[in-house]
Amino acid sequence: MPADRSRLPEVGPDPPFRFPAIVRHRLANGLDVRTIEHHTVPVVSCVLQIQGGAGGDPPGEEGLAAITADMVDEGTGHLSAIDVSEGFARLGAEYDVEVGPDATLFSLTVLSRFAERGLSLLADILARPSLRGHDFERVRKLRLDRLRQLKDLPPAVAERAFLRLVYGDHPYGHLPIGTEAALRACRVERVAEFHAAAFSPARATLVLAGPLAHETLRALVAAAFSRWADDGPDGAAATAAAIDPPTLPRRLAIVPRAGAAQSELRIGHLSARRNTPDYAALLLMNAVLGGQFVSRINLRLREEKGYTYGARTGFDWRRGPAPFALQASVHTAATADAIRDTLAEFDAIRGARPPSDEEMALARASLTRGYPRNFETAEQVARSVAQLALYDLPDSYFQEFVPRVNAVERSDVVRAAERYVDAARATTLIVGDYQAIGESLPPLGYGEPQILPPDE
Amino acid sequence: MDSVSLPFARQTLANGLDVIVHEDHHVPIVAVNVWYHVGSKNERPGRTGFAHLFEHLMFEGSAHHNAGYFPPLQRAGAMLNGSTNTDRTNYWEVVPTSAVDLALWLESDRMGYLLPALTEQRFETQRDVVLNERRQNYENRPYGFAVMAIAAALYPDDHPYHWLTIGTADDLRAMRLEEVQEFFRTYYHPANASLTLAGDIDPGRAFELADRYFGELPAGARPEPVRPASAAAPGREVRLLLEDRVELPRLYMAWHSPAMFHDGDAELDLLADLLANGKASRLYRTLVYERRIALDVSAHQNSRELSSFFLLVATAAPGQSLTDIAAFIDLELQRTADEGPSEAEMERARAQIEAQFMYRLQTVGGFGGKSDQLNAYNIYRGDPGFFAADLARYRTATRESVREATHRYLGVDRRVVLSVVPRGQPSLALAGSEPVSVA
Structure with missing residues (x-):
């Protein structure tokens, strides 16, 4: 039968999707353990999530959580930093650390047959890192030098300045790497204190996914992590999420970068928390507005106007109020026009141009129809389950996601946009050639731009 | 030792297209992946950046779907992308099992019937997008020109690895639509391509669908392999x-x-x-x-x-x-x-x-x-x-x-x-x- 090219083929009904069972267990030391059977290749993935990330940095100690996380694999017991690295490498293991605003996440992916050895080494470094002074000095210097290099990287400069603009002095207002002054002042004793307080099994969640039975997975965790003593302070960690961010006026700010070929842009403001009941409506709203290739803002700035290689909007989710922002790198000459177009789209979706039926259908389908592909690897599954712990979401969350998105009406999306997206509150940050674009900025209606240095 | 293997079945259509199928029913998705054996090594001095710019045009529409490729595929829940390097260009979709037909219909349409949909305006727009991509990834990035300088020094002017895949801004500006059309005729046809389906599909059905959508496309002449004069190591x-x-x-x-x-x-x-x-x-x-x-x-x-x-x-x-x-x-x-x-x-x-x-x-x-x-x-x-x-x-x-x-x-x-x-x-x-x- 030859192809019928008179129209596109119909897409059949969505294949059924079942998220695998999550089995919970708590070790005697308080560690929250969640296991998932994931039967594909002989690979297991472990994610250990510690409550309190960069948002837990005490004022003046920005970067403490991140440098502590970095020090974890710098040796344990009689093993040096080199030995630890060698230990993982000889298993072919992939060890990684991510410091977010609300949590620090250690991940390990390893062949099933090395799971026991990999987990044992992971438990040793997490629970009993050496935290030696000379290692600390080296790691701190590398981070200070990295901070210096970031001054040349427009996206990093923009990220840093934008967080500061929208959060002010709030604990979410800095990058995990911290500030130069705070890192210079940091001492290894503080790292040890921070580790003792934050790295307690009672404040951690461990997720293990792999092609093994739950009992086997659980036994692997117990064998490696039961020795982790619960000697941290009592009670939950004080979190950034519990502190209300200040209400700041919208601003236009620029970090000058003479001769830059493009302007790096951030346009947005604080919005909702990750566990808001409006979450599904916000995902749909964002998909229409700027969250995917076929969204209003990308089509306008990239395909229609040719200003950029790509423009995206999105939420930088947190337990507390998250920023909603546009990110794009636009041709210098198009800077003011790109800002104007973005703000116009922020405005339009709230009423003048609500999502059409077609846009709603596309956004809904793009979020739901391919949903199973998010859970293909053991690591994807383990990371997803760790998110449930981070945001206090139920174990049924992934199973319920598709019906929940399908239940959102267009009016819910418009209401969510009215509530959480507002051009009149949006702060605009530019990292770009001030001399070239300066004259084009006053007509945007923000008044004179605030000039920022590249490193504050 | 765990066994590490990647089993497959392969058939070649009458027009020369290789079709490869790998079964994996773990998740209800199918990966559709097409490689064309063409990259920036097939370009010539003065026309660098061509293969990559062309890749962009492949997403803009084809004769029977004369509009962007992203909307119908995203509406079906697909992820999709493409990339170009010195040696090859690839395109892929990951679709729910229910949308395999759609992905194959679109991939075959742009393999066989791209040119009627290729307008001057689409060409100009994508040229601007690529110039922006170049600014973002090379010109505005620290150390962004280093590998360009190294490639230029390692290979003589007329060697196809002398330039990077992104091309020079001048060459991108100098390109003409007729040259793009010629490029398509030379390199984009079944005999210069390879199609793989991997995932939640059985080989019988996969081969049947591949033949239905791609079998009708005319065979092209397999392009001559690139044979550069020399890439001799610098003697110092x-x-x-x-x-x-x-x-x-x-x-x-x-x-x-x-x-x-x-x-x-x-x-x-x-x-x-x-x-x-x-x-x-x-x-x-x-x-x-x-x-x-x-x-x-x-x-x-x-x-x-x-x-x-x-x-x-x-x-x-x-x-x-x-x-x-x-x-x-x-x-x-x-x-x-x-x-x-x-x-x-x-x-x-x-x-x-x-x-x-x-x-x-x-x-x-x-x-x-x-x-x-x-x-x-x-x-x-x-x-x-x-x-x-x-x-x-x-x-x-x-x-x-x-x-x-x-x-x-x-x-x-x-x-x-x-x-x-x-x-x-x-x-x-x-x-x-x-x-x-x-x-």
Whole structure:
């Protein structure tokens, strides 16, 4: 039968999707353990999530959580930093650390047959890192030098300045790497204190996914992590999420970068928390507005106007109020026009141009129809389950996601946009050639731009 | 030992299109992956950047779907993308099982019927997008011109690896629509392509669908392989200097090395690992951990079809000199060329490679997933089943074969050494470096 090219083929009904069972267990030391059977290749993935990330940095100690996380694999017991690295490498293991605003996440992916050895080494470094002074000095210097290099990287400069603009002095207002002054002042004793307080099994969640039975997975965790003593302070960690961010006026700010070929842009403001009941409506709203290739803002700035290689909007989710922002790198000459177009789209979706039926259908389908592909690897599954712990979401969350998105009406999306997206509150940050674009900025209606240095 | 394998079935359609199928029913998705055996190596001086710009046009519409490719595919829940390098161009979709027909319909339509939909306006827009991509990824990025300078120095002007895939801005501006049409006729047809379906589909149905959608497309002439005049290694050390908007100087060393899958290629992969992968690696340990004169160091065997290059990169710690860094690198290279790696180093590197091969089997689609690997082996080796032989290259490498490859290819007297230094501070480069200009 030859192809019928008179129209596109119909897409059949969505294949059924079942998220695998999550089995919970708590070790005697308080560690929250969640296991998932994931039967594909002989690979297991472990994610250990510690409550309190960069948002837990005490004022003046920005970067403490991140440098502590970095020090974890710098040796344990009689093993040096080199030995630890060698230990993982000889298993072919992939060890990684991510410091977010609300949590620090250690991940390990390893062949099933090395799971026991990999987990044992992971438990040793997490629970009993050496935290030696000379290692600390080296790691701190590398981070200070990295901070210096970031001054040349427009996206990093923009990220840093934008967080500061929208959060002010709030604990979410800095990058995990911290500030130069705070890192210079940091001492290894503080790292040890921070580790003792934050790295307690009672404040951690461990997720293990792999092609093994739950009992086997659980036994692997117990064998490696039961020795982790619960000697941290009592009670939950004080979190950034519990502190209300200040209400700041919208601003236009620029970090000058003479001769830059493009302007790096951030346009947005604080919005909702990750566990808001409006979450599904916000995902749909964002998909229409700027969250995917076929969204209003990308089509306008990239395909229609040719200003950029790509423009995206999105939420930088947190337990507390998250920023909603546009990110794009636009041709210098198009800077003011790109800002104007973005703000116009922020405005339009709230009423003048609500999502059409077609846009709603596309956004809904793009979020739901391919949903199973998010859970293909053991690591994807383990990371997803760790998110449930981070945001206090139920174990049924992934199973319920598709019906929940399908239940959102267009009016819910418009209401969510009215509530959480507002051009009149949006702060605009530019990292770009001030001399070239300066004259084009006053007509945007923000008044004179605030000039920022590249490193504050 | 766990078994590491990538089973498949292959058929070739009458028009020359290779169709490869791999079953994996774990998740209800199917990866559709198409490779065209064309990349920037098929371009000529004055028309660089062509293959990549063309890739952009493949998403803009075809005769029977004369509109963007993203909307219908995203509406079906697909992820999709494409990429171009020196040797090949690939396109992929990962779709729910229910949307395989749609993906194949669209892929076949743009393979067979692109030109009627290719308008001057679409061409102009995508040219602007690509110029913006170039600004974002090269012009506005620290050290963004370094590899451009290295490629230009390693290969003569008329060698197809002399320029990067992104092309020059002048060439992109000079391109004409008629040239794009000619390019399509030469390279975009079934006999120059390979189609893989991997995932929740059985081979019978997969082959039937492939034949339904692609079988009607006319066969084209298989393009002549590119045969560059020469890519002879420089007979000396070439020292270059580039001033850039950077805080810290960075050193690049590049050597010609064996082409992808040729003798010595796997050895240099292993060498890259033992030199600079992880804290226990030789150069990280010396430069960053012990002496603390560098912030980072990386090594990579850039395996390519016509010839490869091995690249070492190290960024100086503040106040440290590139000259010292170069001296320690040379010492370590000499030691490796004389004595080879230790058995412990070989075990570690092999363990990492073995694990990587297994990790590569975790996804059906996307860049580097199983469908992409099957097409890579088919296009470069004519054998989708090359997975096992590929792994065997690493298993059979020895201390002596790594030593021999280091000795043979990484001589200090035939390489390109580039110092990238902060603007206005050329004295931070290695002595005797010649300024180069790239744009």
